[in-house]
Amino acid sequence: MRWLRGHPLLALGILALLILLPGPILLQVNLDNAPESYFPEDAPAVTFDRELRERFPQDQVLVGLFTGSDLFEADFLERIDALARDMEADPAVERVLSVTTLDHIRATADGFTVDRLVDGRALDERSPEQWRERVLRDRFAPGLVAGTGGEALAVIVRPHALDNSLQRLQLERLLRDRIGAHDLEDELAAIAGHIALDVAQLRAMVKDLAFLVPGTMTVSLLLLWWLFRRPLVVVLSAATISAVTGPAIALLILLDRPFTLISAILPPLLTALTVAMLMHFFNATLHAAQRGHQGRARVEAALAAVARPTWFMALTTAAGLASLQVSSIRPIETFGLIGAFGVLVAAAVVLLLLPAIMGRWDHGDWLTPKRGLLLLDRVTALAAHLAIRRAGWVLLATAILLALAIPQIRHVEVETDLYAFFDDNHSITQATRAVESELSGVMALEVVFDGPDWDSLQDPERLQAIQRVQHWLDQRPEVDYSLSLPDLVAEMHWAFNEEDPDYRRIPDDPNLVAQYLFIYDGRDLFDAVDRDFERSRILLNLNAHGARSINALMDDLRGYLEANPPADLEWDMAGMARLFADQERLLIQGQLHSLYAVAAMITLLMLLMWRSIPLTLLSMIPNLAPVAMIFALMGLLGIWLDMATAMIASVAIGIAVDDTIHILHNYRQRRGRGSPVAWALARSFRRSGRAITATTIVLVAQFLLLALSDFQPTAAFGWLTAFGLIAALLFDLLVLPAMLVVAHRLSRASP
Incomplete structure (x- = not known):
């Protein structure tokens, strides 16, 4: 680090390369939000569906x-x-x-x-x-x-x-x-249809990128200018954001991963996280300038204050994002990997390249804090006063709030409905309603039957067994339309017997069935059966769109088939409905595993930083509590846990822990020099409170831009994450110092 600070031109060159080199790669981006890009390639449903398409047409x-x-x-x-x-x-x-x-x-x-x-x-x-x-x-x-x-x-x-x-x-x-x-x-x-839905999502993704990327960049630069009023800060911030987001998306392309609606959250997210690091670095530079430091000495003083907590901040945020690697949903897994990489690149640029550039070209005095910064100082000073003087009351109020909020978590429903991703006035929503009101549902489910050998599905008993399953399905309210091989055989038998209604059934003679199938010269037959008459399928159009209702139908069907075996036929389910319903189970598993992983990794990193088990456990409370508040709000408002909201916990924990690190780092430094608890907290708030409050304002503003998206999961991700960050700030400004004060009092009172 010190060597690079002495070579500002090299640092500037590296920064320029990070901005320019990804350009040609970014032109090769694969915009693909197709359902297949979400499913795990080795999942049983995916494997079976891939095998089925070798004999039967697509269901999309x-x-x-x-x-x-x-x-x-x-x-x-x-x-x-x-x-x-x-x-x-x-x-x-x-x-x-x-x-x-x-x-x-x-x-x-x-x-x-x-x-x-x-x-x-x-x-x-x-x-x-x-x-x-x-x-x-x-x-x-x-x-x-x-x-x-x-x-x-x-x-x-x-x-x-x-x-x-x-x-x-x-x-x-x-x-x-x-x-x-x-x-x-x-x-x-x-x-x-599903193809039209995919196209609508693609258009939403392009629209979001066109709005969110420049929008988050503009908000960030305006707030940085409002806080520091230095052109060099704005220019370097814009360059740093470009140097982080460009390589991150380039890595996604080089790994041959599709750019999905989940990936579209990456540029604004990395912009927000990069600005958070810049905020701490520039705030520390401002403090150093106020103490009379100039040039390289000013940069050295700033780094001494923020380098260690910023590195740990990057590691914990990267750990939170990397925890998404345990998800089986491929875009979520990719989101975690690329997000973690981008955060580490941001830390490297802010702590390695910018100091060298600032030390060489940042001349002159930094202005005395203006009204905006002074207002932030008053807010943090008030929070410190309340937390220190009324620590017991703060903790009591927090306990009551959590006691009321946590029970709401049980009301969170795991659900994904692709057609609920757009509001009621969206064209794809209205088009789907029109088709379903005039024709039948657009969700396709296939019940597949395999006979023991070739031509085995020409046997009347087996066809009747399939027909019984179809009759059971036709009674279900979720099923609007069905078609099967028995339908076609019964229709041929009816027509052969002069369209007598009594003959609209499967004949008992297998030779007659074989003859019907042999002379059929249309195109529809082989949509329902393969040419070996060994595998057949019931084609269903469902009016159900949500994964829970589809899973309920599939579970009931499995129960029926197990209780009423269809002759000697083997059976399974396929189609978009099966793939979509299985995705919900993977989503739940991934969410739980991700929460466990992020909590374990961040706890370990905090233990490495603080070298104290009690302090580590205490520091995790203000980071886990905001996540509980997010899920409580979701339960209270009936917001589903879906593909986008499943990522909120890992992202929120990874970001929330940043403020905790900066406050505790300053607090422990002052305590190590012998300062009393109250004085150490007050000075820590004076040093870091402004930065973490300003950082939260920037992050919240950027995530609220996501809330303006027409795509409902992206909007929910934006405003729920913004809510979580506000909760994290309040816990860090009020609850964390109150716990430190009470813990100190208890330690003094104990023998």
Whole structure:
């Protein structure tokens, strides 16, 4: 450290490299918030889903909903048919489902045939009313591609496997372009589905980045100018923030990690943490200037005051973020790794590079504290007076507050609802409601059955066993629509027997079933069964979006299947609903493990710093209590523990401990010189109170910017973290000194 301070040009060069080198790498960022980027690659549900897609199409689709009173006129059906054929011609699209592409099984003189539900090339063969009646009487179209009232039709685009969110964005743009090209914009009511949701999240991420990154930077620089009124402080602060956030995001790219909505919190978070370190360094420089130090001596004096606590502050914050590595949710794990790296880079820049630059180019006297700083001094002095003179009352009030707050934690609900991530007025929310009100739910669940060998699913008993499971599912309120192999076999049997309703069932003769399946020449059959007739699936559209309700349905289904085994078939569940529901369990496990890890790591670091078990345990109280207050507020207000709020505890503990370190470091220094407890606390507040209060103001302002996000988890993360930091400041300014005073009194009173 001392050697580098003598080489300011080298320090300036390193700072410039940290700013400039990440530039070309940042251009390669992979913006990807697709669901697949969140799931652990080795999770059983992910492995099974990957295996299933080798035989069956994707379950993530893009739904275009069209409404009107003349949807069955030849002109409109012709345009819908042209749209479907145009979309299917694109290499990214595997199939398009619509009334003009869906199979229709009907009786003929010598058996049955499979043709298009609506033949786009023979629209004049029927009147609009006849086409309408044919569609609504079809067994499979209503609820899938047609509304039950006949005033809504859908085009469902089913793509090949898409690698990232940008490809989904391209697919949605393609659909919108083709809708415009075929003059269907007036009838378009909504574009929804999981692909549309992913695109909405991608747009929210880009919007947040465009607002939050410059917003947090601007707020930081304005507050630093307000506090210190030195152009060099503002310039170096801007350079330092760039030198921290750039390499951090570059590391994320080099590790081939996608940039998700979780990752989008990193730039404003690292900006806030960097400014916190800068605040302490510049405040110490101001104190040194007030004592008459100049140039390099001023920097040396500032570092002597803040270097050790700032390093420990960086280590504890990095430990809090690194604890997220235990999460199985990959973006949360990445968030912890990159955040910890960024914090350590910030400490290195602030404590190694800036002192050399400041020692060389910071000339002149620092101004006497202005009104803002004097106001902060009055606030901290008042807090110190209250904590020292009324220590017992402060601790009693704190105990009452915690006694009231902690029971609220049990009301915190673990829940993730992708469609609740946006407010009610958001376009994706309204589009989803429109599709679900006219057709069926957009959450896909698949119940998969495996037979013992090839062609085993042509056996009537096995098909009847699958059908019983489907009938049970159809009674559930969460299920809007279902389709299975038994449905198709029963439809063929019905058509073969002149559409007699008594024959709309699975035939008892396995040879007849085999014959039906052999002569079926449509496209829909192999959505429900593989070509070996060894694996089949029930396709379900659910109106449930929350992980808890989906998990409840899946648990009930498991119980039913275990109590009523489907013949000799093996079974499992797959699809987006299964992946999404399993994610909730991983979220809970990750949250608990992260809390244990961060508490253990920070306790160990505090023990290394204070070399005292009692002081270490005492110092953890004002850091763990704000986390309890955050969870209590979540329980009181009914805020869910989801992907974003699951990170708050680790982030809040990591940041809250910073103030504790600075206060205790100054307090122990003065106590070591023989100062009385009250005097040591008062002088510590004079030295560090202003910095930690100003730092909290900056951090709170920056996190409140996150609260302005349209994406609800990001907004909740922002304002809950801001609340936690305010609580941490109050605990550090009031509760920590009160505990030190009471502990000293008790030690003097004991024999």
